[in-house]
Amino acid sequence: MSSLTIYKRELGSYFAQPTAYAIIVIFLLLSMGLAFSFGNFMRVGDSSLEWTFFFWHPWIFMLLAPAVGMRLWADEQRNGTIELLGTFPVSTSSAIIGKFVAAATVWLVALACTFPIVLTVNYLGNPDNGAILAGYIGSLLVCCTFLAITMLVSACTRDQVVCLIVSVLICVTMVLCGYDDFTRELGKAVSPSAIEAVVSFGVWNHFSSLNRGLFRLQDLVWFGSIILVSLLGTSAILSAKRS
Helix, strand or coil: CCHHHHHHHHHHHHHHCHHHHHHHHHHHHHHHHHHHCCCCHHHHCCCCCCCCCHHHHHHHHHHHHHHHHCHHHHHHHHHCHHHHHHCCCCCHHHHHHHHHHHHHHHHHHHHHCCHHHHHHHHHHCCCCHHHHHHHHHHHHHHHHHHHHHHHHHHHHCCCHHHHHHHHHHHHHHHHHHCCHHHHHHHCCCCCHHHHHHHHHHCCHHHHHHHHCCCCCHHHHHHHHHHHHHHHHHHHHHHHHHHC
């Protein structure tokens, strides 16, 4: 059994139940609703979608990404199928990759469903589609980062609610830590070096550069490192439980 087999099984389970459809619909309603309301999409004329559309994605993902990922391993442990999975000819790493990519695919579909707003800005103006593509890549990386963290938490508990609460708490912290208004207020109470450490933990600095159309190696390394460390930590925890 390979990662591809696990991937197909997990992806099928998402779309066999209303989970994936509900998450996609909620994401579309929130992202489009915020863009046209608080984002003032029609009035601002933000053809790059940087502030009217992509700005809201980390705030949405910090709540919804854990909702998709909370069942990845908590459900297996609660139902006892994790022991059954251990009897199959599949490595822990293959199972982790298959499950992670399946959850990421759900969000890839959700992001792809927002294509009408891209068509709209191309109809109304002459946007930089390269910058828009970078914004989508940044959004997907933020989402995958939150999914990987949720998977790590999911490996630690069999209770999906506990996994959801802890994962949301971590993701909310990562969003707030790099947000200018939050760090500005925090700077009144702590030293500049502490603020720098807090900002380095947050997603905004790395997401914002991609959102502006800048592909910086340091940003890709940061996202990749968080995802890799989370997946390796998941593997270590599951291997310890299976041994």
